[in-house]
């Protein structure tokens with residue numbers, strides 16, 4: 001048991017966590033018709049609950065998952081798992097029907113117009129009663145946390161934002177605050193608002209499906225499940241003092257040291273690559289980074305068009321919409337790219353212009 | 361017809377009084393006509409249409425998530441109102457008022473109901489968005505309502521964030537410090553943001569920077585250079601008055617649009 005915990009603690013680090021998460025996500029989408037079968041899904045649920053229960057006696061694990069403010073996040077893991085199952089299960093059923101030339105299941109009842117009283121009104125009433133009971137029981141058994149009075153002189157370690165912003169706080173490791181705290185959230189909001197205007201696919205309205213809109217559903221679920229929720233889970237349970245990464249059973253030791261020697265791209269290019277002194281002037285110094293970022297943002301969308309599915313999408317939605325999609329998709333991908341570059345070659349900034357606080 | 365018992369007679373008498381009839385304008389909703397009238401003549405229920413698609417009624421389609429979110433919003437409004445009776449938004453009193461609420465106030469789960477309800481609403485609004493996305497319910501004609509939804513999502517997070525500060529304990533103060541630190545890096549309007557140093561007032565004695573620690577957006581947000589007493593008041597006002605009013609208005613718009621856009625979505 002101890003050996004297994006030791007092994008898991010050592011195995012887990014941000015790289016393994018993220019790569020494993022992305023891999024699991026891809027497998028989940030590819031095999032959605034298999035794992036959503038009720039028996040399979042029940043086995044997965046059993047596995048999750050089992051792993052949780054087996055871990056619970058561990059004092060470090062218990063300390064972090066039973067912290068009152070973290071309880072909703074433990075719940076979120078199971079709730080999100082459940083709704084992923086429920087929606088993809090229905091998508092699997094519908095997709096099979098569509099392949100056989102049948103309409104989706106929802107279509108069978110879509111023209112059946114029923115009276116709102118009593119059906120909907122009673123459904124809402126039952127829902128309200130159940131939810132009230134859940135909230136009251138939850139509130140009786142779990143007291144809201146209250147720590148010591150606010151003290152500006154005593155910074156807690158770690159200092160964490162409220163849990164729903166922890167994905168953004170994680171981004172602070174890889175990006176400067178103006179990107180992590182302003183540009184990325186801004187792009188999440190603008191990207192979401194633009195979704196209906198950019199998605200011209202007429203199919204998949206009013207029923208669950210994956211096959212008829214793989215790009216839309218895949219992108220959304222990747223953003224929501226991996227980039228948003230998985231980073232929140234990491235920020236809540238696996239990030240400890242000094243924002244260091246800790247395994248699920250590892251004590252939060254505030255003296256844990258992690259070597260931090262991150263290098264800028266300009267240094268890689270001039271000093272390590274060309275064996276020269278860095279140019280004094282910022283534009284020359286940062287030219288390699290500026291070049292790379294420009295290629296990524298401007299040549300990237302054009303190069304992607306070489307792939308037939310992307311070309312088909314371009315033909316469907318046109319220049320403007322394609323541009324808007326890329327403006328949001330490329331930064332989204334850049335989050336993952338920058339994370340990987342940080343872990344593999346300790347890259348700090350691609351462009352580093354401290355003169356203007358402009359660092360990417 | 362079966363002979364009526366006493367209760368039946370009392371019922372008949374009651375529903376024929378002038379008082380009852382002035383309130384309820386229709387008989388018991390057991391006929392289609394009365395069922396339609398039940399929805400039409402009730403302020404709350406008339407948010408609903410009279411008829412709807414059967415597929416949109418299914419819990420497996422909507423997960424009831426929009427409704428759950430709305431219910432939680434109402435629950436938070438009510439418990440929040442009760443909390444306001446005991447809470448004073450000042451650095452001297454805030455923390456002690458919460459201690460008092462915890463230990464001495466009868467029916468002392470209002471704070472719990474409010475805090476857990478808020479966490480639950482954040483989760484339910486995400487799940488509602490997920491279900492709307494996965495059913496493609498944002499497609500025409502519902503593009504605009506999706507946009508209203510996105511704004512509601514942001515406001516839900518802001519409501520939760522401004523509330524997080526109010527207990528004025530270590531958790532509250534530092535979470536808000538971390539959260540608002542990023543504002544100082546806002547491009548152009550935060551003093552550590554890119555471009556901010558370029559905004560200057562040229563004067564005879566040299567350029568004066570316009571955006572500095574005591575004038576940038578973060579300063580405006582916090583009412584000071586640090587999270588302190590003015591911040592409590594600002595966040596309190598936004599949390600209890602500003603944001604709820606906007607949310608209430610947008611929820612009304614959201615519901616109205618659900619109906620104007622043809623009710624809960626369904627396959628064509």
Ligand code: HEM
Pocket residue numbers: 422424425426427429430433485488489492497498502505506507508509510512513516611614618623624625626
């Ligand atoms: C305070 C937050 C919100 C409340 C109270 C709310 C409430 C509701 C309710 C009660 C419905 C009826 C159908 C259902 O329950 O699914 C609905 C539908 C809808 N909501 Fe929301 N919602 C909120 C936030 C959002 C968000 C964040 C989005 C998307 C980003 C969104 C987009 C929509 C759309 C497009 C519909 C129409 C769905 C259809 O016709 O199938 N809403 N909302």
